[in-house]
Amino acid sequence: MAGGGNFIHRVLSYVANELIVNGLANNPSFQRFAVRTSRKMNEISEIAAQKKKELAEQVKDASKNFGSKDQ
Numbered sequence: 501m502a503g504g505g506n507f508i509h510r511v512l513s514y515v516a517n518e519l520i521v522n523g524l525a526n527n528p529s530f531q532r533f534a535v536r537t538s539r540k541m542n543e544i545s546e547i548a549a550q551k552k553k554e555l556a557e558q559v560k561d562a563s564k565n566f567g568s569k570d571q
Contacts, residue, residue: 524530
């Protein structure tokens with residue numbers, strides 16, 4: 501009988517997920533939130549990539565300067 505409870509749970513989960521997904525997909529407020537969040541994440545990723553590049557250049561320059569002082 502335990503298998504029957506598992507089946508009902510899966511059916512209820514499926515129905516709830518369908519209702520939630522369809523509700524959010526058709527909600528203009530959620531769509532605006534999703535677009536703003538996506539844009540912001542892209543901006544943050546671009547800034548992080550630029551900072552990573554700048555830091556790599558600084559480390560490279562610092563290692564050159566450090567190496568020339570030792571010799």
